[in-house]
Structure formats: structure tokens, C-alpha cells
Amino acid sequence: MSIHRYPPRSLSTDYYRASGGIAVTLLPLLVIRPDWPVALIFLLVAALCGYFFYRTMERHRLVIGLDDEGIFARGFNAVEIRWTDMSRFHLNYYTLRRDRTGGWMELVVRAGDKTIKIDSRLEDFVTVVRRAHSAARQNRLPMTPITQANLMALRIF
Known part of the structure; x- marks a missing residue:
């Protein structure tokens, strides 16, 4: 874990x-x-x-945990998503500059009505994205071209 x-x-x-x-x-x-x-x-x-x-x-206050079973978020609210139940994986990049520098990424993982959103300021963000991406591939979830481009930017794809 x-x-x-x-x-x-x-x-x-x-x-x-x-x-x-x-x-x-x-x-x-x-x-x-x-x-x-x-x-x-x-x-x-x-x-x-x-x-x-x-x-x-x-x-x-947010704590994100990963294990072989899934991902959980503990803070003001608690959310748990099993990897096998994951129905959406999306990785966005946001910037406030025209040259597309100085931005941040946001990972969205969803299963039914449960959603976990985390941004790239989270420590070891790439590890979380790698594990969620692995589960998304196992679940054969569709990935948008934007998500694919952002995965390539992180050298995950």
C-alpha cells in the first residue's frame, strides 16, 4: 500500500x-x-x-491510498474505488498561459457515482496515474486523445 x-x-x-x-x-x-x-x-x-x-x-487534509484492490481518498469525505469497478479514467492538463507552461494535471477516476479527483501537486502523482492507468487498461476503458497525450507527456503510455 x-x-x-x-x-x-x-x-x-x-x-x-x-x-x-x-x-x-x-x-x-x-x-x-x-x-x-x-x-x-x-x-x-x-x-x-x-x-x-x-x-x-x-x-x-486529503490522503490518497493505493493498494492492489483499489484507490481510496480520506479527508472531509471518504471515497473508495475498486480497480475492477473503475468506469472512467481521465487525465486533463490545465494552464493559464498561452505557451502551455506552468499548468497542472488533474486525474479523474470514477466508478458509478463515486469520483476521486486529484491534481499533480500530490506527492508522487505519477505513481498514482500509473496505477490507475494500469487498471483502466485492464478494464479496457476508452481513453480520449487528450488523456493519451497527457499520458505520453508523463512518459506513461
Whole structure:
């Protein structure tokens, strides 16, 4: 069995961004007391930053485990997927730049209504992708051209 977590260092910038966003949007509400339309906009942005903070905490607590039987995720919620039950394997790449650098990958593994999503900041992400890909091949799951290209980028295919 192998256990994988998100290193706290990789999440620290997300914590800073979320906290800064909450502070920058709530502080004017307390100090300036703007009219309700402006206050509503600030509250909506603060709520969005709060959600981002929650998602970062969720990632911080998340533990991914692999064994011969399947994959599990433990955090705020617990999900277990047996390799033999896996019905979807998808690997996406996301970037915010036109030159397609500085992005991240996201692995999606699904069985019925159970889904596990992890991004490439997870420690030893490639090991998780390799094991899930092996199970997907054994289950003869179809793979999109995007997934195949991303597997080749990781030198798995």
C-alpha cells in the first residue's frame, strides 16, 4: 500500500491567496461601509475566496491510498474505488498561459457515482496515474486523445 498527500508547501500560496482575498474584500466592508450594491459585490467575492480557502483545507487534509484492490481518498469525505469497478479514467492538463507552461494535471477516476479527483501537486502523482492507468487498461476503458497525450507527456503510455 502507498499513501500520498499534498505537501503543505505546495498549498501555502493557495492559503495566502484565499486569506488575502477574504481580508481585502471584508476589510472595506467594515471600514468604509459602502452602499448595498457595492457591499453585495464585496460579499460575493469574499464568499468565493472563502470557498477557495475551504477547498485548500480539503486538499490539505486529503490522503490518497493505493493498494492492489483499489484507490481510496480520506479527508472531509471518504471515497473508495475498486480497480475492477473503475468506469472512467481521465487525465486533463490545465494552464493559464498561452505557451502551455506552468499548468497542472488533474486525474479523474470514477466508478458509478463515486469520483476521486486529484491534481499533480500530490506527492508522487505519477505513481498514482500509473496505477490507475494500469487498471483502466485492464478494464479496457476508452481513453480520449487528450488523456493519451497527457499520458505520453508523463512518459506513461
